[in-house]
Amino acid sequence: MSIETVTPRARPAEVPGSPAPARPSHGRPAIGFLLPFAVLYLAFIIGPAVYGLVMSFFDASLVRSGLGSFAGFGNYAEALQDPDFWSSLWHTVWFTILTTPPLIVLAFVLALLADRVNRGRWFFRLAFFAPFILPSAVVALIWIFMYTPELGLIEAALAKIGITSPAWLGDPNWAMPSLALTTVWWTLGFNFILYLAGLQEIxxxxxxxxxxxxxxxxxxxRRITIPMLGRTTTLVAVLQVIASLKVFDQMYLMTSGGPNFATRSILQYVYDQGFTNFRLGYAAAISMLFFLVVLAVSAVWFSLVRRQEKEV
Amino acid sequence: MALTTMGGAGVTQEKIEQRHRLFNRICFGVLIAFALLWLVPLAWAVDTALKPNAETTRTTWLIDNPTFAAFQRVLDDTAILNWFGASLITATMTAVGTVITASLAAFALSRLRFRYRNLVFWIILAGIMIPGQVLIVPQFREMDALGLLNTYWAVSLPQIPTAIAIFIFKQFFDGLPRDLEEAARIDGAGWFRIYRQVVMPLARPAVAAVAIFTFVTSWNDLLWPLLVLTNPDLMTVPVGLATVQGAFGIRYADTMASAVLGAIPLVAVFLLFQRNIVEGIAGTGLKG
Structure with missing residues (x-):
């Protein structure tokens, strides 16, 4: 796992009887070039990943130093029986279900339209992509105001066409769709750009x-565009599912996971358990379970890509 | 890819072209409608920010007395200028750190021959699979142990080692011609000089893409700086703005003014570097 395996004395593997002359190896400079990244990577990614895994088997606490007492699989067993774990996991999945199809289909349709239009492409890129670059906090401030009962623009606009608005963010049934709508507005531009790039390759x-x-x-x-965008769609879909599963900001900022925890995502549950209830070991175990979910999605992606490459 | 011929002999070339032109015009109309719809929330935020607070209770685009007073109040009442400073420092540290460490590593993976090179590359790529968010608990403990909580280092350091940046640089380096560096090699130049004086000047597009993308991602990050920065004077823009909602309550003009102010730096970055950003995303997307 460590970069130190690249010893300065390393020589390229010489195949006996190989006609090619032995080429020089650059082991020593390679270490120098890799070192800055390797140090940070080990210190802040691999190290914490291992530490987090270890911590998940202990009753580590935010208010105590050290790992605390050994818990075995206790944290994992507790999580799997914890209704709040399952409900926050379900909220995360529900959010993913609500956001992924519109973010793929709408981005595809709009990119398709933009690809056929020769004038003013910069304007469409600006309109669809500008929200994506904003911090979630800015998006949240704007959309909380948009959803505000009586004063919000959405309620006013719907009232004009005779529709009575629900209490968007305040209604447990509507809060998640409201967050999903905001998210579609916010992040559509990313997929839009990916599709535009894919279209230009045709x-x-x-x-x-x-x-x-x-x-x-x-x-x-139907016969040219959609089949030729197969690979782009696979990519967009997987990036989108993973991004949606990692949702935290919108809930934290717009509903604080409410009303009545109806929108608490899995990452917010990690946050709540670790940093509000001080149960770091338990939070680490939930993180690991969440990691397994993301890993499973990535694995599905790999198999899809391999199949597509075989077909080509 | 064979397409069935439609219409047969009855459809002349002119008619087909007409149909395509009509279709393109409909496309244009739908697209314009969506684009305008997408701009409404932003326009509404700006519009509201220009109202006096008392006028925000009327849901109308028209403003009787447009004023910049809300912006002035936000600048006076919040530490937003400090938040800009904090975001600028942390995002710059992250972008510079990422460009340097990732380009160095990618250079080795692209140009140097050494044992286990493929293994090293795969170990790095595997890092893409680990979402940073699952590491917040151990990373927080680590920063605490290092005494770095409430410092910009805590915000920046874990964001620097990103496998995707190495991937982008390696792709770019692999595509560069090698004549120049071979000439430099014969002249006795060391690898570091080749990296600095031959390869990096040619890699400006990759540097721009990685730097801008890292900068924006780091600037916008909420969860991690929220955990490690609790001192109000050190907060980044997203963390600071997260406290605004509660502070301003029903003063909607002030709230929207803070949102607009919070958006301005990145809108500026976007307008300046639109091409780099778009090409960066498109490039990683297609090849990733």
Missing amino acids: PRELYEASAIDGASPWQQI
Whole structure:
């Protein structure tokens, strides 16, 4: 696991009887180049990952130094029987279900439209991508105001067309869809850019040739665009699912996980257990369980990509 | 990829072109509608920020007495200028640290031959799989033990080692021609000189993409600085703004003014570096 395995004396593996002359090895300079990154990587990623795993087997506490008493799988057993763990995991999954389809489909459709338009592309990029670059805190301030009962723009706009608004963020059933809507507005631009880039890789001649053959725009989209964007869609989908699973900011800022914990995400549960209840060992165990979920999603992605590459 | 010919002989080339033109016009209309819809919340925030607080109870775009007073109050009542400073320092530290460490490591992986090179590359890539958020508990303990809580180091250091930056640099270095550095090698230049004087000047687009993207990500991060910065004087913009909602209550003009002020630096970054940002995302996306 460590970079020290790259010894200065390392020589390239020489295949006996190989016709190629032995090429010089650069083990010593390589260590120098890798060292700054390696030190930070070990100190702040690998180290904490190992420490977090160890900690999850102990009753570590924020108010005590050291690991505390050994708990074995106690933290894990407790988490799996903890209804708050399961409900925050479900909230996270529910948020992912609510955000992923619109963030993929809408981004795809808008990118598709933008790709056919030659004028003012910078304007569309600005409109869709500008929100993505804002801090979550700015987004939250704006959208809390948008959702405010009686004074909010959304309620006013819906009232004009005769729809009575629910108490968006205040209603346990509507709070999560409200957060999802805000998130779609906030992060759509990222997927939009990925799709635009994917669309630009499609050779224009394909469209021109098919147009000469009499293909309608709709046929072009179905027979050329969608199949050729398969890889981009896989990428967008996985990045999106992982990003949605890691949700924390929107809930923390806009609903504090409420009303009545209806929007508490798994990361906020880690935060609450670790830093409000001081139960670091338990929080570390929940983090590990969450990591397993993310890992599973990544594994599915890898298998999808491999299958796609085999098909090509 | 064979397309069925539609319409047969009855459809002339002109008609097909007409149909495509009409379709493109509809596309344009739908797109404009969505783009305007997307701009509404931002415009509404700016509009409200220009109202006197008393006028924000009316849901209207028209303002009787537009004023910058709300901005002035935010500047007076909050430490927002300190938050800008804190965000600027931590985001710059993170961006510079990432560019230097990642480009050095990527140079070794791209140009030097050494044992276990592939193994090292895979170990680094595996890091992409670990979301930083699952490490907050042990990282917090670590910062506490190092005595770094409530310092900018605590915010910045864990954000510097990002595998994705190495990946972007390595991709870029792999694509660079090697004639120049081979010439430099023959002239007796060391590897570090080749890195600094030959490769890095050519890698400006990669440097820009990594630097800007790291800067923006670091500037916007909430959870980690929220944990390690509890001193109000040291707070970054997102952490500081998170306290605003409660502080201003129903003074909506002030709240929106703080949101607009909080947005300005990044909107400026975006307008200045739009191309780098977009190309950076597109590049990682397609090749990642």
